[in-house]
Amino acid sequence: MAGKIKYLDHTGDVGIQISAATLEELFVTAAQAMFQIICPRGKAANDETFSIMAGGNNIEELLVDWLSELNFIFQTEGVLLGNISEIFIENNTLTASIAGERIDRQKHDIQIEIKAVTYHKLFVKKSKNGWRAQIIFDI
Numbered sequence: 001m002a003g004k005i006k007y008l009d010h011t012g013d014v015g016i017q018i019s020a021a022t023l024e025e026l027f028v029t030a031a032q033a034m035f036q037i038i039c040p041r042g043k044a045a046n047d048e049t050f051s052i053m054a055g056g057n058n059i060e061e062l063l064v065d066w067l068s069e070l071n072f073i074f075q076t077e078g079v080l081l082g083n084i085s086e087i088f089i090e091n092n093t094l095t096a097s098i099a100g101e102r103i104d105r106q107k108h109d110i111q112i113e114i115k116a117v118t119y120h121k122l123f124v125k126k127s128k129n130g131w132r133a134q135i136i137f138d139i
Contacts, residue, residue: 003029003130005036014112014137015121021130023059024087027094030063030135031070034114035081037137042108044080046099054094059124062092063133067117070098075113078103112139 003020016033020026035044052069056062073079079100087096103110116138124133 005029005033008134008136010136012139013118013120014114014139015134016137017132017134019127019130019132023089023126023131026124026131026133027063027066027089028084028087030067030133031081031084031098034067034070034117034135034137035074037112038074038114039080039108039110042080044082044101044108046082047101048079049097049099050079052094052096052098054096056092058092060119060122062089062094063124063135064117064119064122066094066096067135071114071117073098073100080108114139 003018003025006017008015014037018029020029050073054062054065054069056065079102082100085097114137118136118138120136121134
């Protein structure tokens with residue numbers, strides 16, 4: 001993973017705090033952490049590619065929209081994230097190219113399905129060492 005992840009205890013939900021050197025790394029780390037929550041012991045191949053666009057009025061909304069788009073692909077297409085080959089963030093918009101693999105129950109042990117990426121206790125902050133964020137997932 002590109003950045004650092006700390007998992008949080010939260011009643012009925014799952015939370016993470018992440019840090020990374022750049023904003024793009026922060027968003028990549030958040031996506032990787034979300035899929036580690038969903039499938040902790042399975043690495044996905046890069047069989048299928050998708051283009052993602054996300055947007056928001058601010059950086060927090062952008063993070064929620066990004067993770068929600070990825071969760072939508074997981075929920076509707078049954079695809080686990082394998083790799084993020086490109087990610088570009090500017091003016092609270094994001095474009096990315098991702099690759100993943102359809103769920104194979106013999107290979108992938110799905111532990112948790114995330115219902116939603118929430119705004120509860122959400123933050124994205126720039127610090128002197130890079131970027132930090134906190135996200136709570138409704139499970």
